[in-house]
Amino acid sequence: MLVVRSEGPGDTQALGGVLADLLRPGDLVLLVGDVGAGKTTLVRAVAAALGVTGPVTSPTFTLANRYDARVPLLHIDAYRLGSPDDEELGLLLDDADRHVTFIEWPQALGDHASAPRIAVAIEHQGGDRRLITLSSPAADVDLEQLGDDLRARHVDAQPGPGAGAG
Ligand SMILES: Nc1ncnc2c1ncn2[C@@H]1O[C@H](COP(=O)(O)OP(=O)(O)OP(=O)(O)O)[C@@H](O)[C@H]1O
Numbered sequence: 035m036l037v038v039r040s041e042g043p044g045d046t047q048a049l050g051g052v053l054a055d056l057l058r059p060g061d062l063v064l065l066v067g068d069v070g071a072g073k074t075t076l077v078r079a080v081a082a083a084l085g086v087t088g089p090v091t092s093p094t095f096t097l098a099n100r101y102d103a104r105v106p107l108l109h110i111d112a113y114r115l116g117s118p119d120d121e122e123l124g125l126l127l128d129d130a131d132r133h134v135t136f137i138e139w140p141q142a143l144g145d146h147a148s149a150p151r152i153a154v155a156i157e158h159q160g161g162d163r164r165l166i167t168l169s170s171p172a173a174d175v176d177l178e179q180l181g182d183d184l185r186a187r188h189v190d191a192q193p194g195p196g197a198g199a200g
């Protein structure tokens with residue numbers, strides 16, 4: 035577990051930049067956090083780091099957006115999704131092994147969103163401050179290295195409880 039203290043959008047963007055280095059096709063990243071927490075801001079920064087040059091917009095109304103990049107991205111926002119076995123979602127996720135897939139509001143999806151490579155939770159801390167917690171069940175996701183990379187960029191990142199277990 036890694037706990038990142040983001041003092042503003044720039045810190046969250048820095049996290050996206052270093053997170054991009056960890057992501058491979060087939061990876062699923064879940065993003066939990068209230069409205070305006072910064073989930074899309076983080077995805078946008080990952081997309082930029084992976085070479086997406088056009089605008090990255092919130093898929094709140096479109097359900098999903100795709101972006102071609104070094105690693106193609108699938109960005110899903112399940113906020114408005116009716117039910118977990120929504121047909122469109124099933125079709126989207128059939129294709130997920132070619133992409134890095136980000137899902138905002140995964141709580142609605144049940145089993146569809148049960149095995150992320152990385153889970154991200156963003157909490158408001160007042161003003162522009164956010165507490166961002168990353169965890170991963172995957173042994174090869176090096177959150178310690180991620181923390182080192184962030185501190186090198188002057189972003190506060192500390193191992194959380196249960197650090198050794200990812
Ligand atoms: N530390 C921070 N990290 C990220 N965003 C921040 C931070 N401080 C302020 N912001 C601002 O908060 C807003 C976050 O919006 P964003 O669309 O990324 O949120 P979201 O979590 O995707 O919301 P939604 O659930 O509505 O999709 C942006 O306007 C961003 O500039």
Ligand SMILES: [Mg+2]
Nearest residue numbers: 073074092138
């Ligand atoms: Mg969003």
